[in-house]
Amino acid sequence: MGKYFGHATCVLRPRTTQQVSEIVKYCASRRIGIVPQGGNTGMVGGSISLRKEIVLSLGAMSNVRSFDPVSGILVADAGCILQSLSDHIAPHKHIMPLDLGAKGSCQIGGNVSTNAGGLRLLRYGSLHGNVLGIEAVLPDGTILDQLSVLRKDNTGYDMKQLFIGAEGTLGIVTGVSIMAPPAPQASNNLFLALPKFDNVLPLYQQVKGQLGEILSAFEYIDRTAYDMGVKHGLGPILNLDEVGDAECFVLVETSGGNNTHDEEKLNILLESLMSADESLINTGVLSQSPGQFENIWALREGLTECVQKEGKPYKYDVSVPLTDFQKVVDQVRERMISKGLYGDHGITKVMGYGHVGDGNLHLNVIAKNGYRPELEEALEPFIYEVVASHKGSISAEHGIGSMKTDALRYSKSDVSIQWMKKIKQVFDPLNIMNPGKVLP
Ligand SMILES: Cc1cc2nc3c(=O)[nH]c(=O)nc-3n(C[C@H](O)[C@H](O)[C@H](O)COP(=O)(O)OP(=O)(O)OC[C@H]3O[C@@H](n4cnc5c(N)ncnc54)[C@H](O)[C@@H]3O)c2cc1C
Incomplete structure (x- = not known):
């Protein structure tokens, strides 16, 4: 993201648990802070050394x-x-x-x-x-x-x-x-364009009802995110004329035990959606080959990397009730417009995509010309307040890291935070383990 810069004095790459233990004992005896680091793909600055702690990379422990x-x-x-x-x-x-x-x-x-x-x-x-x-x-x-x-x-x-x-x-x-669960015998996916956001919830209900136990993913992509993916070579998945002015898209995946049975269910679903009097979708496609199956997933999975190509992203990963998904995105865009910070000089895109089935929205706000303090001030704590007003969580999956320590209170009560601090104190009275992360 180009947002977090480490200040580690050294990186240690132990090969065994015993070596990790010896390093930690040494650090504890000298009160040296330690930042555990995995693949360094985290989004919230958790694996970065803030104050010259050492980095302990687990990369050499890979058996x-x-x-x-x-x-x-x-x-x-x-x-x-x-x-x-x-x-x-x-x-x-x-x-x-x-x-x-x-x-x-x-x-x-x-x-x-x-x-x-x-x-x-x-x-x-x-x-x-x-x-x-x-x-x-x-x-x-x-x-x-x-x-x-x-x-x-x-x-x-x-x-x-x-x-x-x-x-x-x-x-x-x-x-x-x-x-590890047994691999499904058959996996299929379906990509749908929806005329309006209000159709997402009824669609989810219909999909759940018709697909039952074989439904394995229900992913949401708004129009801005879809167009960005296509621009960066991840599509188009659907015929542009048929997509029309679709406001958003949904990826449905099934994983089951019998391909014929699963395909039949998906075909019936697609037919019933297409032929309904007031259809919930503009158009849709059922993958016909492993290649097309992969292409549909590539669009959804590739969005995070496309965001990087558009500029510097402010990334928020929130949980909100399904009905409020798009409202949160719209509220943030309106906020930036009202502050005069929308456009080439500030924020150029506000978009949402995510795991609708889990109520998890990835909200991405892109600053074409780089991070600026006034942009961050307009976004935070505003976004956290919006999420709290929808009774959501400020972090559905990426965590708190060093990015959201001050915002923890929007999702955890004072009592919870007090007890989290007590637990930290019991485990790590010297505060050497990833200091400055999670707890304010
Ligand atoms: C393209 C992309 C897509 C992503 N999609 C998702 C997604 O769908 N869902 C999701 O939840 N996340 C997603 N993420 C975020 C990220 O990949 C996950 O949080 C991932 O689990 C982090 O693993 P890591 O090994 O890279 O950890 P790191 O980034 O290295 O570390 C993350 C945190 O865990 C700590 N840590 C790491 N290893 C250890 C260890 N062995 N012991 C103790 N602490 C440790 C670090 O100190 C840090 O606080 C995505 C990221 C990218 C770049």
Whole structure:
């Protein structure tokens, strides 16, 4: 993003959990701050050294420790890249329970530490359910071995849950045990253009009703984001004449056990949408080949990188009720117009896309000519206030990092923050573990 710049004095790349433990003990004895770093794909400045802390990169810890093709349980070093884990288990006909655009660089330890959501959450649920155990080095160097391979274990406090989404503030995750679901026998997708945003919710209801258990993703892309993707070579997916003045687009994915059955369901859905008297869509396409399936996903997954090509992005990743998705985008655009900050001299695009099925909107505000303090002042805390007014969350999946520490209060009560601080104090009384992140 070109927004965060590190000030690390050095980068250490341990190869074993024992080495991590020794580094942490040394740092604790001298009160040296440590920033755990995975694939460095995080969006909120969490893996960046703010005040000359050392960076502890997990990149050299990249061994798969075990995979059981019967139970689907995978145990791996934290530094394993998500894509390599997918490749490792693919021959055994399993998939990772999470998938995201950054899969070629992000690491499983980073995914766990950010509680990454991504494109499969609708179907397979969050990491709080899929992670069975972790191994972590605590801020005094102790190794906490909770690398369970059990699906059921009700023996008191479930400490691993604290590390899922802790963003490296409680310790360093060095190993992960995770449940990988069987690979679907058939995957299909459908790309739809909608005349107006108000149709998204009824469409979601209809899609859920008709596709039932095979629905695995329901992704939303507004018109600005779609046009940007096409401009950067990610389409067009649909015939431009038929798209007409569509306000937004939806990608529907199914994953099931029988291709003929799934295709039939999708064809019936598309036909019923096309032939309805007051159709919810302008047009749509059902992928006819693996290549077209990939192209449709490439558009959705490639948006994050297209945003970078348009200018400097202010990125907000919020949860709001489905009915309010587009309202939030519009309110932000109107705000920038009313402040005289919209146009070539300021913000050139405000767009939204995201995982509608999970109520998660990626709001991107692009400054063509770079970040400027007056732009940020107009956006924050305004956006957080808007999100709070819709009873949403200021971070649906990217986390708090160093970007949103002051905004935490918009989504967490004073009592929650107090108890988060107490937990941090118990684990890390010297405040050496990723200082300045998450907590204000
Ligand atoms: C193109 C693109 C698409 C993305 N899509 C999604 C998406 O759909 N859903 C989503 O949730 N996120 C998404 N992200 C954000 C990001 O990829 C995720 O947050 C990812 O889980 C971060 O993993 P990482 O290994 O890169 O972690 P890093 O960026 O290196 O670190 C993130 C945070 O975790 C901490 N950390 C990293 N590794 C460890 C460890 N082993 N132990 C303790 N702390 C650690 C760091 O200190 C930091 O606070 C996307 C990013 C990009 C660039």
